[in-house]
Amino acid sequence: MRAPIDEPTWYSYPGMVAVVTAQYEGEKNAMASGWHTYIGSSPGMYGVSIGKGTYTYKMIEKSGVFGVNFLPGRCSEFIQALGTHSGRDINKFEAFHIQYEEGRKAEIPILTDAYFAYECKVHSISTLGDQEWVVGEVLQRYQDKELFLKNGMPNLEKLDIPLHIGESSYRILNSRAEEHQHPFGPNAD
Numbered sequence: 001m002r003a004p005i006d007e008p009t010w011y012s013y014p015g016m017v018a019v020v021t022a023q024y025e026g027e028k029n030a031m032a033s034g035w036h037t038y039i040g041s042s043p044g045m046y047g048v049s050i051g052k053g054t055y056t057y058k059m060i061e062k063s064g065v066f067g068v069n070f071l072p073g074r075c076s077e078f079i080q081a082l083g084t085h086s087g088r089d090i091n092k093f094e095a096f097h098i099q100y101e102e103g104r105k106a107e108i109p110i111l112t113d114a115y116f117a118y119e120c121k122v123h124s125i126s127t128l129g130d131q132e133w134v135v136g137e138v139l140q141r142y143q144d145k146e147l148f149l150k151n152g153m154p155n156l157e158k159l160d161i162p163l164h165i166g167e168s169s170y171r172i173l174n175s176r177a178e179e180h181q182h183p184f185g186p187n188a189d
Helices: 055-063 073-082
Strands: 016-024 027-033 034-042 044-051 066-072 101-104 110-111 116-128 133-144 159-168 167-174
Touching: 016 055, 016 110, 027 044, 027 055, 027 073, 027 110, 044 055, 044 066, 044 116, 055 066, 055 133, 066 110, 066 133, 073 159, 073 167, 110 116, 116 167
Parallel strands: none
Antiparallel strands: 016 027, 016 066, 034 044, 044 133, 066 116, 101 110, 116 133, 159 167
16 A cells, blocks of 8 residues: 655656766766656757766766767666766776767767767756756757657667666566557547
8 A cells, every 4th residue: 555655765667768978078978867858849958867976967067068868678788887887987988888979960979879869959957956957959869760660659579678677677668568559539638
């Protein structure tokens, strides 16, 4: 039975983890972020929550740009590693053999394994609790169209999506997951 609790427990799982990339003065970094979302479409905006003390945050603050990369399920161990090692301690691009391409509109790495990615220019940064909410205007989008259906939804026959379920555990969303369709009525608000 559900009951009130006093512990500072947070619940938002399972969820997609994005890999945020940054670059400043030739140095590159990548980190996993479970707290992120698109915010608007005109202009396109994307927000990520990043700790102010992180190496990635410092690079974004100085460069004014960042990337958001979504990786397939086969990369879940790699995603976890990016979230548990600091770029201050190791060069993640060398240590994890990260393959990337230079962004088209911003000096940031776009990960080769990403099936979808954004290049963003910082629009605003707000302090919220112990996190910085970094909002970027989307400058460029990347999509592996072969992994998506004509309606824009992921083709789960071809794409496995890693879902972080907490701590170091992931589940993979693919075509074996049960689907429920619930069409909206004409008067939905």
